[in-house]
Amino acid sequence: MKKTAIATLILLAVPAAAFAMDNSAMQPKMMKWSAAPPGLPPGAQITVLAGDPGSNGPYVLRAKMPAGYKIPAHTHPTDENVTVISGTLHVGMGDRLDPKKGDTLRDGAFVNVGKDMQHYAWTTAPTIIQVHGLGPFEINYVNPTDDPRNANAEQRK
């Protein structure tokens, strides 16, 4: 009993980055969340589980979004594979977010969005998704005024 407690303490003391290496188990409590990059609308948090979404090669990340979070129509230069861990995510195809369309994805659901495919997403509950694919992960909005990097350009200077 005592030995288990000590082992747990040691595991918690190791920096999170150590668990980002291959072959290391990562419990949800160990995942370190931080604000999503400026290419995503504010309010989401991400954690990288494997690889580096910013460079070439495979990556796995999770994104945590509040209820009512919207990602306007966009494309990615590589396939995007989305697994819903928890919550309710809606994904639609097309060049404009339409909450009357799309599929509803709940815990365990999966969608593959092919590269350059126009799509959009929104949540109706606090939602955690896991995204994997080949980096670099990029997001290009169909309508430039939807791009939070443009909307916030003044504030970010």
Ligand SMILES: [Cu+2]
């Ligand atoms: Cu997408």
